Amino acid sequence: MHSVLKRLKTAIQQSVLLKVTSFNSFSVLIKMMTGLGVSKLTALLLGPQGLALIGNMRDALELFHKFSSGGLANAVVKYSAENKSNPKAFSSFLSTLVWSGIIACSLVMAMIFLFSEFINAFIFGSRDFVFIIRVMAFVLPLHVMNIYLMSILKGFSEFSKVIKINIASHILNLLLFALLVFAVDLKGAILSVVLVPSAMLFFTLYHVRNYFGRLNSFSWSEFSSPMLKNLGQFAFMTLISSVSFPLVFLGIRNFLINTLGEAEAGYWEAILRISNYYLLFVLSLLNLYILPKLAEAQTKSEFREIIFSFYKQILPLFALGLIVVYLLRDLIVRLIFSEEFLPAADLFLWQMFGDFFRILALVMVYQFHAKKMMWHYILTDLFLALGLYFSALYFIPRVGLEGVVIGHALTYVVYFLIILSLFSRTLFFSRV
Known part of the structure; x- marks a missing residue:
């Protein structure tokens, strides 16, 4: 046993990917624990109906x-790294990012204020949460600034700082949610969804303080039309x-x-x-490590090495985790939610089947962002x-609630096959 642990420690020390993975695992554990607390409070105090409405607000x-951010989070990672x-x-x-971001965010804020009642009806139906919609518009610039700064840190390969900020956000999310749900019930729970990203900006500013000199280098004179393009x-x-x-999930x-x-x-x-809980580990690792590495990769052989390294080192652990989660599904539903949510246990098999193929595909899909393969990504x-x-609309009337996860699984299998066909030449036949 001692020799096995020693070999594991040596492997982690020699692999940057495993180093990031080991530190990131602690962040994932914190998020799972705080998420468990939020989900438990939601289940006990608000029930399935409250959980559905909070899901609509998140989407x-x-x-x-x-x-409001122009959809530029991954672009900021790429150009910061380069x-x-x-x-x-x-x-x-x-400079180009700041000025374009100001314009995009201002337009979105104005639209939210003008159409707050329509947005409320679309998200919450007959319930009146217009005030929260307007609060969201007011704090949106803080959200955008936080998104940009976090992406810059990822581009600078400041993995430990990003993980520390994420840990702080998980803890804050639980504390603020608990405070507001006890104080204002469902309205407070939904308000916490809006306020947490705003508060997180202050944690992010603390961790980027060493880069304030570089971040103050923007000016209108440095605006670049080619960069804007x-x-x-x-x-x-x-x-x-x-x-x-988000529109699909809302629909x-x-x-x-x-x-x-x-x-x-x-x-x-x-x-x-x-x-989302069991995908946290892999998805956060993709954002934190794989995207910057793919942005820096210059050859097809480097791309292959990154992809197959992920498959060999991370995918077996993910598959094992899925098996454990499936075997413990009833216990997990009771633990995270309550007995009232046990019908959700019937949805695990198809959901997890689809999620496995989702991860198989996503590690390759990040190449679309890294190399600006625009039409591949869009289509x-x-x-x-x-x-x-x-697929959800087709299966739900025919097999009931399970239809939504059957559609999820079948769609991701086909999606993976499409992505694999796009990269098959690079992965299996190219020598460059």
Whole structure:
């Protein structure tokens, strides 16, 4: 046993990927624990109906994040990584980002204020949470600034700082949610979804303090039309596809509410949350490590090495974790939620089957962002979004609630096969 542990320690020390993975695992553990607390409070105090409405708010907030930030989070990672050693190029990139971000965020804020009642009706139906919609518009610039700064830290390969900020956000999320849900019930729970990203900006500012000199290098005179064109391509690529997913989830959830009821929509939201918990480890690792590495990779052989290294070192652990989660599914539902949510346990198999193929595909999909493969990304993501939506609408009336996860699984299998076909020559046949 001692020799095994020693070999494991040596392997971690020699692999940057495993070093990041080991530190990131602690952040994931914290998020799972705080997420467990939030989910438990939601289940006990608000029930499946409350969970469904909070899910709608989260999807709507993600939608507004995409628009107000221009969908540029991954672009900021890419250009920060590429220009971190070139002060003049970084200043030009930052200046263009700041001015375009101000314009995008201002437009979105105005739209939210003007159409707050319509947005409220779309998200919450007959419930009146217009005040929260307007609060969201007011704090949106803080959200955007936090998104940009976090992406810059990722581009600078400041993995430990990003992880520390994430840990702080998980803890703050639990504390603020508990405070507001006890104080104002469902309204407080939904308000916490809006306020946490705003408060997180102060943690992020603390961790980027050493870069204040470089971050103050932006000016209107450094605005670059070629860089704006590059950012515009990223915005086009991200907004068309990424905006579709929150809309798809809102559409599916509203379809479930209208056909099966709010409780069933809450059960689906429960399996989505559990899925998010066990995917935290892999998805955060993809964002934190894989994207910057793919941005720096110059050859096909480097791309292959990154992809197969991930498959060999991380994928077996992920598969083993899925098996354990499936075997303990009833206990997990009771632990995270309550007995009332046990119908969600019937959704695990198809959900996890789809999630496995999702990860198989996503590690390759990040190459679309890293190398600005715009149309590949847009068309495959549009296929994925439409596949998830229409498969759910097809299967739900025929097999009930389980239809939504059957559609999820089948769509991701086809999605993986499409992505694999796009990269098959590079992965298996190219020698460069």
